[in-house]
Amino acid sequence: MKISIITFCIVTIALTGDCFGLSCHFASGSYTLPFGTLDPASSANVTATVTITLTCTGTNATWTLTSDNGKNYNGTSNRMRNQNNMTQYIPYSVTFSPTNGNRWTTTIRGSGTILNGNYINAYIGPYTDQITLTVAP
Amino acid sequence: MNKVISLASVVVVVALIILAMGRVASASGTSTLTVTATVLGECQFITTASTLAFTLDPSSAANATATASPTFWCTLGTTVTTPVAYNQGLNYSGGSNRMKSTSNPTQFIPYTLALTPSGTTGLGRSNPLTLTVTGTVLNANYINAMAANDYTDTVTITIAP
Numbered sequence: 001m002k003i004s005i006i007t008f009c010i011v012t013i014a015l016t017g018d019c020f021g022l023s024c025h026f027a028s029g030s031y032t033l034p035f036g037t038l039d040p041a042s043s044a045n046v047t048a049t050v051t052i053t054l055t056c057t058g059t060n061a062t063w064t065l066t067s068d069n070g071k072n073y074n075g076t077s078n079r080m081r082n083q084n085n086m087t088q089y090i091p092y093s094v095t096f097s098p099t100n101g102n103r104w105t106t107t108i109r110g111s112g113t114i115l116n117g118n119y120i121n122a123y124i125g126p127y128t129d130q131i132t133l134t135v136a137p
Numbered sequence: 138m139n140k141v142i143s144l145a146s147v148v149v150v151v152a153l154i155i156l157a158m159g160r161v162a163s164a165s166g167t168s169t170l171t172v173t174a175t176v177l178g179e180c181q182f183i184t185t186a187s188t189l190a191f192t193l194d195p196s197s198a199a200n201a202t203a204t205a206s207p208t209f210w211c212t213l214g215t216t217v218t219t220p221v222a223y224n225q226g227l228n229y230s231g232g233s234n235r236m237k238s239t240s241n242p243t244q245f246i247p248y249t250l251a252l253t254p255s256g257t258t259g260l261g262r263s264n265p266l267t268l269t270v271t272g273t274v275l276n277a278n279y280i281n282a283m284a285a286n287d288y289t290d291t292v293t294i295t296i297a298p
Contacts, residue, residue, distance in 0.1 A: 026167070028267060029169065030168060030171065031169070031170045032172075034174075035172070035173060035174035037175050037176075038174050039177045040176065040177065040212050040262045041181050042211075052168070074243055078172075080173070088213075088214075090176070092199070093155070094172070099242045119176060120262040121213055121263050121264070123176065123212075123214045124175070124177075124213060124214040125175065126174075126175045127175070128171060128172060128173050129171075130169055131273065132168075133169070135166055135168075
């Protein structure tokens with residue numbers, strides 16, 4: 001009996017990627033959080049959002065989302081780095097919601113903020129950062 | 138015959154296990170979130186109105202000058218466009234900006250402007266630069282001017298980008 005269940009799982013995972021519903025993964029390998037143009041004359045914080053979609057198979061699938069600190073973390077803040085002047089950074093924050101769910105909750109909203117004081121004196125030009133998102137199991 | 142079937146079963150199971158391992162590996166995953174922004178390069182006046190006040194004494198033998206020092210800021214790293222541009226004012230004629238007497242509107246005094254920024258690279262919004270505006274009225278252009286204390290003109294100075 002045990003052998004037959006194991007065999008069933010092997011066959012099921014091989015064919016569907018799932019055995020008793022444990023599989024969620026990102027619908028895309030890349031997403032963008034676009035803050036757009038930062039106008040130093042502005043007096044407001046700048047926000048941006050991104051919608052991240054998971055694809056789940058299996059009725060009992062559950063998932064947990066984690067994210068790293070990006071490529072330019074300074075111990076305090078996530079930062080974007082200027083692409084023309086590599087010593088220049090802009091701190092930002094980003095949160096994700098929800099960070100766990102099941103196969104029925106497969107849309108995650110990422111919300112980013114750049115504080116006004118963190119860009120009014122920033123160096124001219126394009127900035128970028130890359131965060132790695134991980135969904136498990 | 139039994140041995141053949143048994144061997145075939147083992148091959149199939151092993152193949153399925155290898156396939157399953159690949160599937161399990163993809164059951165969790167990573168995705169890259171690229172964060173982007175662009176800081177606009179611009180210059181903005183902090184002082185939006187300033188005055189050049191000439192005192193013109195017809196007994197003088199010198200050109201008359203006056204200065205004003207409006208401040209402005211530019212995005213850090215921005216190159217200020219030079220020369221700083223100004224327009225022809227309200228009374229331009231014959232290649233010259235002119236002041237006009239309000240009480241005697243047929244009377245004009247030509248003048249010139251020179252605009253000199255304290256720097257040509259932006260230092261950020263919190264670190265203003267100064268634009269020195271120097272106006273000159275040539276001696277010959279005022280020694281015979283009609284007496285009045287209300288010669289005036291309005292010029293727009295544009296600092297770019």
